[in-house]
Amino acid sequence: MKTISAAVTGVRENTPTVKTITLKPAEPIIFKPGQWIYVFADNGGKKVKRAYSIAAPPGEIRLCVKCVKGGFMSNRLCNTKKGDTLEIAGPFGAFTFTEPSGDVAFIATGTGIAPFMSMLPTLTENGYTGKATVIFGARTEDEILYKDEMKEFSKRMRFEFIPVLSREPSWKGEKGHVQNVIIKKLKPDCDVYVCGLMPMVADVRKLLEEKGFDRKRVHFENYI
Ligand SMILES: Cc1cc2nc3c(=O)[nH]c(=O)nc-3n(C[C@H](O)[C@H](O)[C@H](O)COP(=O)(O)OP(=O)(O)OC[C@H]3O[C@@H](n4cnc5c(N)ncnc54)[C@H](O)[C@@H]3O)c2cc1C
Known part of the structure; x- marks a missing residue:
C-alpha cells in the first residue's frame, strides 16, 4: 500500500475526549465525501494501522478522533x-x-459524525433544496460535536440538528437513543446515512427496515 506523509497543521479539542486534527498531506488526496484514510504508527516495532473517516469537504483533510x-x-x-x-x-x-433528489437524514453516535462533516458542506455548496436532518447520539451535553458548524448549516439550507442524550436528565431536548428520534421524526421517503459503532448501526438498520425505508436508500458505515 502506498503511504504518504502528512503534516499536522492544527489540533482542536472538541470535547474532553474528542479532537479534530487537520492534516496537510505531502501530495493531494482526492476523495469523495464519506471516504476514510489509514493512519500508520509503530507499536513496539510493529507497524499498525487504523481507519479514520475524513471529516472535511474535498480539498481539506481533517480527522475527528475519539480518545x-x-x-x-x-x-x-x-x-x-x-x-x-x-x-x-x-x-x-x-x-x-450522492446528492439526494428528496430529503436526507444523517444518523450518528459519537465520532460517527465525521463523514457527515464531509457530506454536509457538499450539500450547502451545491445549493441543495431538500431538507437535511442530523440525528446525533451522545451521553451528555458536553459530548455534542460540531455545534457551531451545525448552526452554520442551518443558515445555509433547510436543516435540523437533533442531539439525543442518553445520560443527561436535565436536558430539554431529545433524550434516550437515536432510535427514539428516528421513530418520531423520519418518514420512509428519504435517503439515510448511518455511521458509528457496529451495535448502533445494526440496530438502526433493522429499525429502518421494519419502518419501511427502502434498503437501497439506506447507506451505512461501521466503525468496528
Ligand atoms: C471505516 C472506519 C472509519 C473509522 N473512522 C473513525 C473516526 O472517524 N473517528 C474515530 O474516532 N474512530 C474511527 N474508526 C475507529 C478507529 O479505526 C479505531 O478503531 C479507534 O480509533 C480505536 O483504535 P485504537 O488503536 O485507539 O484502539 P485499539 O488499541 O485498537 O483498541 C483498544 C480497545 O478499545 C476498544 N475500542 C476501539 N474503538 C472504540 C470506540 N470507538 N469506543 C469504545 N471502545 C473502542 C477496542 O475494542 C479495544 O478493546 C473508524 C473505523 C473504521 C473501520
Whole structure:
C-alpha cells in the first residue's frame, strides 16, 4: 500500500475526549465525501494501522478522533501536536454520498459524525433544496460535536440538528437513543446515512427496515 506523509497543521479539542486534527498531506488526496484514510504508527516495532473517516469537504483533510481508553492509535492521535508528521494512506471506502433528489437524514453516535462533516458542506455548496436532518447520539451535553458548524448549516439550507442524550436528565431536548428520534421524526421517503459503532448501526438498520425505508436508500458505515 502506498503511504504518504502528512503534516499536522492544527489540533482542536472538541470535547474532553474528542479532537479534530487537520492534516496537510505531502501530495493531494482526492476523495469523495464519506471516504476514510489509514493512519500508520509503530507499536513496539510493529507497524499498525487504523481507519479514520475524513471529516472535511474535498480539498481539506481533517480527522475527528475519539480518545479511546487504552486504545493505541486514538491516544497517539489525541496527543499529536501541530508540526508532527503522520504516515497515512487512502482514500478508501464505499460509504460515499450522492446528492439526494428528496430529503436526507444523517444518523450518528459519537465520532460517527465525521463523514457527515464531509457530506454536509457538499450539500450547502451545491445549493441543495431538500431538507437535511442530523440525528446525533451522545451521553451528555458536553459530548455534542460540531455545534457551531451545525448552526452554520442551518443558515445555509433547510436543516435540523437533533442531539439525543442518553445520560443527561436535565436536558430539554431529545433524550434516550437515536432510535427514539428516528421513530418520531423520519418518514420512509428519504435517503439515510448511518455511521458509528457496529451495535448502533445494526440496530438502526433493522429499525429502518421494519419502518419501511427502502434498503437501497439506506447507506451505512461501521466503525468496528
Ligand atoms: C471505516 C472506519 C472509519 C473509522 N473512522 C473513525 C473516526 O472517524 N473517528 C474515530 O474516532 N474512530 C474511527 N474508526 C475507529 C478507529 O479505526 C479505531 O478503531 C479507534 O480509533 C480505536 O483504535 P485504537 O488503536 O485507539 O484502539 P485499539 O488499541 O485498537 O483498541 C483498544 C480497545 O478499545 C476498544 N475500542 C476501539 N474503538 C472504540 C470506540 N470507538 N469506543 C469504545 N471502545 C473502542 C477496542 O475494542 C479495544 O478493546 C473508524 C473505523 C473504521 C473501520
